[in-house]
Amino acid sequence: MVNGARLEVRGVSHAFTLEKRLLPVLEAIDFTAEPGEFVALLGPSGCGKSTLLRLAAGLEPPTTGQLLVDGAEISGTDPSRTIMFQDPTLFPWRTVRGNAQLGPEARGTLRADAGRIDEVLSLVGLASFADALPHQLSGGMAQRAALARALVNQPRLLMLDEPLGKLDSLTRLAMQKELVALWEREGFTALLVTHDVEEALLLADRVLVLSDRPARIRADIRVGQPRPRRRDDPGLVALREEILGLLGMAEAA
């Protein structure tokens, strides 16, 4: 059990230069994720969700504004803030285990973390595929391997960029349960990017609904329902309608 990090995002705006034109991606994003909180980011494709995670991971500095972890400004990457990328980006020359042990290896804690690596691999159901190479995995297995690689680091802030995007619906349900159990057990602060309104509502304490690019926070919705949650819970159904309305999809639902 780790104590989750507190992430403060203060007035963050970010822009890319794309073909010599400035492309604003994030606009005045302001929120705080409390220690141990599970926050979901929901928004249309290309609005800037992945970019926000990259900023919080410290891979890039924001154009304006500040990001703070436990009150200290983020100035670079740190293993306590791990990100599971949208694309699994497993190292093709390493086995599943080799990929999972990347963090400990980079920090020189391989021996101390050996048990943790095995534990995490069986947690994501890949214990029997520990020696498989990435090109021998299915899309969903690759995503689970990437999840294992992130979890090994015992992050205090875990950022998940559509972690269940490539899974079939049954595995997806199982993995959603696993994620919540994991979060409850390990106590990290979670930032989950998803396209799936239902998934956000099932998992998160709070759902931030983002607008089209440049992304602004359109709504900050607290999901009060106790866990384990049921998707047909009337409270959740109502929230779902509300969010779909915000995303301009009310009739389609």
Added chain:
Amino acid sequence: MSATVLSAGIAGSRSRAAPAWPVGWIAAVAWFGIAALIMVWPDADDLGRTPLLAAVATGFGGVILLLALLSTSPRLAPRLEPFRAAGPWLLVLALALGAWELVTAKLDLLPRPFFVAPQSLLEVFTDDWPRLSDSVWNSLLLVLPGYALGAAIGFLFGIAMGWSRLVGYWAHPVVRLIGPLPATAWLPIAFFAFSSSHGASTFLIALASFFPVTVLTWSGVSSVSKAYYDVARTMGASPWFLVRKVAVPAAMPSVFVGLFMGLGASFSVLVVAEMMGVKSGLGWYMQWAQGWAAYANMYAALLVMALMCSGAVTLLFYLRDRLLSWQKGLVRW
């Protein structure tokens, strides 16, 4: 190859009887026939080693016959699969030897000494093998250190160019200007600058492998996906770790392309250097044989050189297959 082994395995598990190998039997008979032809038909001219050639052909036939016999056993058949696959080659080689023997030794249709009979070639190996093997040894002694040196420096230099902006800035124009120059163009300068022809040749051979290895390592390192670095950085990787455990392994497929190109270039420099100044090695042997119009010796040296180069490439392929087994669809050599 693996596909045929696999299908043989499946076939084997289905039926216990070994599949027939008619080509093997025919090839064995063909080799015996050629041996008889060599022995019985008198040579048009006085040639040495005719009986030995016939003996060698008989030996070949015997071995193939043995393989054909063994492969009737269902237990041994799968293991002999590589030989079975080579069946058509074994047959065609026998026929080719027969045709060659006919037009040279038996009928004397082709002008000599440029065209040589098979037994004359064989004679080179039996009579001149000390000098021939000495030449191989000297060639290897010259080419391998030079190649290894050039490849090692090229590898390190390529990584530095791909990794460091500063090194890339200064090295890029130089590599671009000097690199495409064939290493043999440096020959006069090298023989002037180095006191020994051995040193000069080593330098040139190293230069020949240095350039392709540098360029392909460099391009491999600079085309590594940024996403890999991002993953490693978020997990606390140091720059040194990024180089060793991300940039280098990701660039390895490209590095091997450079190693293959460098090997070819090194061999061509080797031959030129041995023909120009070095007084030993296969290139020198060929030059010497040609000077005496000893064409059989020249062809023998050519054959040995082909085996040597092919062996080196095979070794490199083996190394690559070991190191890059994580890649799918590697080209088999």
